[in-house]
Amino acid sequence: MADDTATSPRLLVVGPSWVGDMVMAQSLFMTLKAHHPEAYIGVMAPGWSLPILARMPEVDETIALDVKHGEFGWATRRAVAGKLKGRFDRAIVLPRSWKSALVPFLARIPERVGFHGEQRYWLLNARRQLDKRVLDQTVKRFVSLGLPEEQALTGDFAIPAPRLDVNGDEQQRLRDSLGLSSGPAIGMMPGAEFGPAKQWPLAHFRTLAERLVAEGYEVRVMGGPKDADAGETISQALPGVHNLCGRTQLTEVVDLLADCQQVVTNDSGLMHVAAAVGTRVQAVYGSSSPSYTPPLTENAEIHDLYLSCSPCFARECPLGHTNCLRHLEPARLLASIRAAGSASPRSLS
Numbered sequence: 001m002a003d004d005t006a007t008s009p010r011l012l013v014v015g016p017s018w019v020g021d022m023v024m025a026q027s028l029f030m031t032l033k034a035h036h037p038e039a040y041i042g043v044m045a046p047g048w049s050l051p052i053l054a055r056m057p058e059v060d061e062t063i064a065l066d067v068k069h070g071e072f073g074w075a076t077r078r079a080v081a082g083k084l085k086g087r088f089d090r091a092i093v094l095p096r097s098w099k100s101a102l103v104p105f106l107a108r109i110p111e112r113v114g115f116h117g118e119q120r121y122w123l124l125n126a127r128r129q130l131d132k133r134v135l136d137q138t139v140k141r142f143v144s145l146g147l148p149e150e151q152a153l154t155g156d157f158a159i160p161a162p163r164l165d166v167n168g169d170e171q172q173r174l175r176d177s178l179g180l181s182s183g184p185a186i187g188m189m190p191g192a193e194f195g196p197a198k199q200w201p202l203a204h205f206r207t208l209a210e211r212l213v214a215e216g217y218e219v220r221v222m223g224g225p226k227d228a229d230a231g232e233t234i235s236q237a238l239p240g241v242h243n244l245c246g247r248t249q250l251t252e253v254v255d256l257l258a259d260c261q262q263v264v265t266n267d268s269g270l271m272h273v274a275a276a277v278g279t280r281v282q283a284v285y286g287s288s289s290p291s292y293t294p295p296l297t298e299n300a301e302i303h304d305l306y307l308s309c310s311p312c313f314a315r316e317c318p319l320g321h322t323n324c325l326r327h328l329e330p331a332r333l334l335a336s337i338r339a340a341g342s343a344s345p346r347s348l349s
Contacts, residue, residue: 008038012088015045019269024139026162029058032146051251055164081106092145161296162276166258185218187263189270191227197287202233208330213240286325301336
């Protein structure tokens with residue numbers, strides 16, 4: 001892809017389908033605006049992600065593409081493509097699937113950039129080879145597609161850290177409506193959409209929550225409706241621990257995470273949200289690797305035992321023991337939270 005000399009290119013980005021990947025995609029949007037300050041950026045993505053895209057000032061337009069997982073959705077894709085015809089100069093396709101490249105092709109967007117994958121040669125006309133040794137992180141792959149090919153191939157480029165907008169008025173409303181305090185809070189995110197091999201044991205989360213409450217913190221357990229039972233396991237009969245799983249919208253979680261002093265989280269989408277609002281991240285890794293999907297912030301502590309069997313990148317532990325997570329004790333997380341906070345709230349009161 002040649003570096004566009006136009007002052008105001010119109011760029012369509014086909015976004016990913018995961019929360020964490022969508023947050024990391026902001027690094028691409030920031031890169032595009034840095035190279036083309038007058039560029040108009042539209043993002044086509046699943047409808048659930050549009051509110052979080054609204055927290056990214058680089059995004060000028062969002063286009064919903066609501067196709068169920070595993071569904072081809074020909075009529076939907078064709079209808080969306082019809083609305084996009086003649087509106088964009090270039091499309092950047094982040095997912096590597098065949099279907100993800102279909103709408104830009106049907107919309108006849110002149111330049112269609114993406115990595116080789118799933119025999120989509122005729123859908124893309126500016127195809128890139130993916131060198132996983134050079135582009136060894138998801139965010140690097142995203143950003144590289146917004147750069148001239150010769151620069152992208154070197155892997156020598158800056159990765160701007162995502163930064164989501166936060167609404168202070170909304171934070172106060174949420175504290176009032178959810179019965180939360182205005183004191184120091186620790187967020188906990190026990191879920192991980194990929195599978196249990198990425199999930200720190202709930203018993204460890206609960207033990208840590210007990211210790212944090214004893215030291216004067218409020219604990220907020222956050223996640224989607226699927227995490228509600230996990231939140232109940234952590235919070236049951238523990239005053240000062242709030243199970244908010246399934247009770248908030250994604251953009252509300254953005255503001256709640258920004259309202260926390262620190263968070264304890266699996267390698268998950270909400271980990272990336274917390275990093276993008278500047279909250280201190282205590283990130284637990286098991287089957288995945290912090291080298292591949294790290295929290296994109298310097299304000300983070302990585303907790304990984306680096307066992308010989310990890311990272312395995314499996315949804316469930318192939319050996320059946322999940323020692324990479326079970327042997328990561330709550331005391332280690334508590335010590336790290338204390339070190340980052342200098343002192344507990346109670347000792348300061």
